[in-house]
Amino acid sequence: MPELPEVESARSVIERSALKRTIVAVDDTDSYVCRPHPPGQIRDALVGTELIAAHRRGKTMWCDTATGPVLGLHLGMSGKIVIADADGHEVDGGDHWEYGRAPGDYRFSRFALTFADGGVLRLLDPRRLGRVRLDPRLDDLGPDAATMTGAQFARALTGRAPIKARLLDQHALAGVGNLLADEILWRAKLNPARPVDAITDPERRRLYRALHTTIEEALRNGGVHTLPLVPERRPGGQCPRDHTPLVHGAVGGRTTYWCPKHQL
DNA sequence: TATAGTGTTATCGG
DNA sequence: ACCGATAACACTAT
Numbered sequence: 001m002p003e004l005p006e007v008e009s010a011r012s013v014i015e016r017s018a019l020k021r022t023i024v025a026v027d028d029t030d031s032y033v034c035r036p037h038p039p040g041q042i043r044d045a046l047v048g049t050e051l052i053a054a055h056r057r058g059k060t061m062w063c064d065t066a067t068g069p070v071l072g073l074h075l076g077m078s079g080k081i082v083i084a085d086a087d088g089h090e091v092d093g094g095d096h097w098e099y100g101r102a103p104g105d106y107r108f109s110r111f112a113l114t115f116a117d118g119g120v121l122r123l124l125d126p127r128r129l130g131r132v133r134l135d136p137r138l139d140d141l142g143p144d145a146a147t148m149t150g151a152q153f154a155r156a157l158t159g160r161a162p163i164k165a166r167l168l169d170q171h172a173l174a175g176v177g178n179l180l181a182d183e184i185l186w187r188a189k190l191n192p193a194r195p196v197d198a199i200t201d202p203e204r205r206r207l208y209r210a211l212h213t214t215i216e217e218a219l220r221n222g223g224v225h226t227l228p229l230v231p232e233r234r235p236g237g238q239c240p241r242d243h244t245p246l247v248h249g250a251v252g253g254r255t256t257y258w259c260p261k262h263q264l
Numbered sequence: 265t266a267t268a269g270t271g272t273t274a275t276c277g278g
Numbered sequence: 279a280c281c282g283a284t285a286a287c288a289c290t291a292t
Contacts, residue, residue, distance in 0.1 A: 002270070002271085003270060003271095006270085032287090032288075059271075059272095074271085074272085075271085076271055076272075077269070077270065077271050077272090077288095077289095078269095078270085078271095078288095078289080078290080079271095108289090108290095125288095126288085126289055126290060127269090127271095127287090127288050127289050127290075128287085128288050128289070129271060129272075129287070129288070129289090130271090131272085159280090159281065159282090160281080160282085161281075161282065162282095165282075165283090168271095170271090170272080177270055177271070178269090178270055178271085179270050180270085224270070225270090230270090252282090252283085253282095253283065253284065253285095254269095254270095254271095255268080255269075
């Protein structure tokens, strides 16, 4: 579910609704999501302090605390941030949910902060591929895909990998996931398997423009599912431009859909 | 019952 | 060391 636009809405939920609230309890007992921290370590580091800022680069979020370490949050494949008030009512809903979850269903709560007023911030994550950790390393992340410059983008496009594999490489640029990559390449009319070193300068500029317009549109409209190609990524899907049947295969190890007529 | 999957990372081979 | 491909991770929905 979460790619850069969804993570950004999760970050803004935290920013609006979880800052400057004293933390009185922490559930960090899911040792898979909280690894490598042993149960209790994150709790002991956070109880008594408060979040004071929420940041994001690519799909990684981190929160500064008033007196403790930085709290790193990653949503993985199925993670979602939900905040409830003391009465249990969920506030500040962000992105939509893929696993048919109803409000109040906390079966998949993997991490939780309880605030002094009784409110609770939860990380829900059925597949448990999300991550919570103290003082996360950010050095390995490339520049944020939403704000990177054309020069940074050109720097990211060296080597011989398929262009889609490079767009997915979080070391090269941070934030593009499988759905965004297909959408961006479709808009730029580039074949996902094209080697990076076969991309011409005009094509790279087209791709850079598609990167930004696609992310902006997804942010504005409420997520990657609102983009035109995404709902067509299924057997029988058609090119939104001219209804050519899309073809699919694996590129960069991920399921990939593209239009055989436009994407060359 | 079998399979795919919107992310990351360790491991293997060139 | 660099680069890319692949498997593994955990669990649900189809």
